[in-house]
Amino acid sequence: MIVVIFQYSQRLRADMFKRKIYAALKRWKDESAGSTAMMIEGARRVGKSTIAETFARNEYRSHVLIDWQKAPQAVKDSFLNNMDDLDALFMDLSVYYGVRLYERETLFIFDEVQLFPFARSAVKHLVADGRYDFMETGSLISIKRNVDDILIPSEEESVSMFPLDFEEFLWAKGEELLAEAVRHSFDSRRALSPLLDNKAERLFREYMLVGGMPQAVERYLDTADMGKADRAKRQILRLYTQDIEKYGGSDKERVRRIFDEIPSQLSKHEKKFTLADLGENARGREYRDAFFWLDESYLVNRCVNATDPHVGLSLHSEDSSMKCYMGDTGLLVTHVFADRTYTSNELYRDVLFGKLEVNEGMLVENVVAQQLRASGHRLFFYSRYSRQAEDRMEIDFLLVGEYENAAMKARICPVEVKSTKRYKTVSLDKFKAKFDKRIGTQYVLHPRPMRVDGDRLYLPLYMAHCL
Structure with a gap:
């Protein structure tokens, strides 16, 4: 009985995590008024099903959750056979569930809809x-096998x-006031107290x-135990x-090598990312689909080189030169220690306090x-190699x-990321000098308090989500 109660409390707690996506779903419901369906995309185990169910419970009188990983063939057959008789389909689903x-x-939730693509194509008629x-x-x-032979509905x-x-992590820890203070500090350009x-x-x-x-x-x-979180x-x-x-599919070996x-x-x-590290004969065209797979699965956050930094960054992007970040930094930490069968709480604490x-x-x-991607930014960087030192520069993110000073x-807005308290901003200075008229606010994210220097804003790392 104790185990059952503990499992229930865990499930309840996860359901109660406050997520920013909820506001986007609420806007969709209010503005769409049933004229479109909403697709929530994301990596596995990121909380898509949980937020959909939570939203349904809070915003609708009733809801039907169809998990296509578990739905019996009879439910699929009802969809396949009743597109011309929706009364019969809705009767089947109402009684069966x-x-x-x-x-x-009433809200219908099609969970893991890629497992039954016909349901996705049927959205046009259902809406x-x-x-x-x-x-x-x-x-x-968006993987080929999940969109073959179906018409993606424009109503989606x-x-x-x-x-x-x-910020959501702070909410989960019950630190709403600190989250508000961080946000207010960023908006007012005034540093937090020590x-x-x-x-x-x-x-x-943490x-x-x-x-x-x-x-x-x-x-x-x-548990307050990072080792158990690591499991x-x-x-x-x-x-x-x-x-x-x-x-x-046929790219699985390449996908695994990249990952x-x-x-x-x-x-x-x-x-x-250097392709040569994957093999002496590795070529970009051979790995293009593998990178696409990882990108579409949300397992990674790709950052591509914008060779000529204008406002339309994607117009001057170079896919062959890119950085490939893990979609979640906590997973990256565990990935780093993949050679171990278990990463203890003590080892995590040593990392936390700089002892390892x-x-x-x-x-x-x-x-x-990760913060920039969650805030809705596509990721670009700027890299220029030159034999002349004054022309050589690397900007982490664009x-x-x-820009307030340009009406x-x-x-x-170039962003430089610094992991230590002692650093230089040589590349940022060169970038500003070279592209001065195109540049707005410059950001330096560092492990120090906020300070403002003209149109350059030095922010503590914990404000990255505010950008």
């Missing part, structure tokens, strides 16, 4: 019927879901090691490896990439933002 349906007050709302969740939904909106960012700065920095380092996968966060909050992350990494084997190579690639100074030699620059840049017109 034991849920009374209410016009405009046109107008009686109920429809939400889908999916992983790998989509939103991406990522692991918890640092007391709050130290607390936010400590919790950010977050960097635990990561934002809901299962790992839940385990850590329940949850190892289970997720095993699931991802199984997905690669199961769904990677296994990520920690090594990120440990390099420039962190650009770990490439902190790798973790810091990865966690910043964002586009409104709020869009400008390039």
Whole structure:
């Protein structure tokens, strides 16, 4: 009985995590009014099913959850046979799942819809019927085998879901006031007090090691043991490896090589992915589909080189030069220690307090990439090699933002990430000098308090999610 209660409390706690995506779903419901379906995309175990169910319970009178991983063939047959008789389909689903349906007050959730692509193509007819709302969740939904022979409905909106960012991690820990203080500090350009700065920095380092996968966060909050959170992350990494084997198709070996190579690639100074490390004869065209698979699965966050930094960054991107970050930094930490069968709480504590030699620059840049991606940014960097030292530069990330000193017109916002308190900004200085008229606010993310220097803003790392 004790075990049952404990499992229930864990499930309840995970359901209660406050997620930013909820507001996007609420806007969809209010503005769409049933005219479109909503697809939630994201990596496996990122919380898609949980947020869909939570939203359904809170915002609708009733809901029907169809998990296509478990749905019997009879349910699939009802879809296949009743597209011309939706009354019969809705009757089948209502009675089979034991849920009374209410016009405009019932939500159907198609969970893991990529496992039954016909249901996704049927959304066009279901939405046109107008009686109920429809939400889908999916992983790998753009992989060829999951879109073959189906018409993707134009009535489908989509939103991406990522692991918890640092602000959501603070909410999960009950630190809402600190989260508000961090956000207010960023908006007002006034540094937090030393007391709050130290607390936010400590919790950010915790977050960097635990990561934002809901299962790992839940385990850590329940036990305060990073070793037990590590077990949850190892289970997720095993699931991802199984997905690669199961769904990677003819590219699965290449996908696996890239995935296994990520920690090594990120440990390099420039962190650009070098294909030659995968094999002497590795070529970009051979690995293009493998990188696409990892990108579409949300297992990685790709960052491509914008060779001519204008506001339209994608117009000048060079896919052959890229960095490949793990989608979750907590998973990266566990991936780094993959040679061990278990990573203890004590080892995590040694990393946390700097007693163990770990490439902190790798973790810091990865966690910043994770925050930027969760905030809706596509990832670009700038790299220029030249024999002339004055022309050689590397900018970690490029964002586009409104610039106050240019009548709020869009400008390039370079972002430099520093993992130590002592550093130089040589590349940023060169970049500003070379592209001055295109540049807006410059950001330096570092393990120090905030300070403002003209149009350059030095931010503590724990404010990365504010950008």
